[in-house]
Amino acid sequence: MAxxxxxxxxxxxxxxxxxxxxxxxxxxxxxxxxxxFEWGQDLExxxxxxxxxxxxxxLTFESKEEFVAFSQHPTHLAFAEIxxxxxxxxxxxxxxxxxxxxxxxx
Numbered sequence: 121m122a123x124x125x126x127x128x129x130x131x132x133x134x135x136x137x138x139x140x141x142x143x144x145x146x147x148x149x150x151x152x153x154x155x156x157f158e159w160g161q162d163l164e165x166x167x168x169x170x171x172x173x174x175x176x177x178x179l180t181f182e183s184k185e186e187f188v189a190f191s192q193h194p195t196h197l198a199f200a201e202i203x204x205x206x207x208x209x210x211x212x213x214x215x216x217x218x219x220x221x222x223x224x225x226x
Contacts, residue, residue, distance in 0.1 A: 122155075122217040123187045124180055128173040130209040137161075137175060140206050147199045148179060153190040156180040172209065180217070187214065 131137050141159060148157035159177045162170055181187040190196055 122180055122182060123184050124178060124215055124217050125187060126213045127177045128211040129175045129177070129207055130172045131174065131206055132208045135206040140203060143199060143202060144177065147195055150195055151190055151193050153181055153186045153193070154179050155182055
């Protein structure tokens with residue numbers, strides 16, 4: 121069963137989100153365990169609802185084992201250090217995917 125790694129982030133003031141996102145894209149492309157990677161920035165939802173989070177990131181893996189291998193991959197560990205230094209607040213949620221309707225084809 122596929123596994124999704126979903127992260128909501130509020131970057132620290134003064135952080136270049138663009139630089140961090142570029143590094144995240146490079147990491148996702150380098151690690152073959154990552155089967156898909158998407159990210160987006162909030163469309164200016166009501167502050168009360170988004171609670172200050174501005175960016176969402178989603179990585180998909182073929183299985184829990186693939187996700188575990190990704191989480192221990194040296195490239196991911198190095199990137200995580202960079203990300204943690206740039207983040208004010210984050211929520212991470214990892215879950216098995218239950219697909220009801222397939223995603224839009226790019």
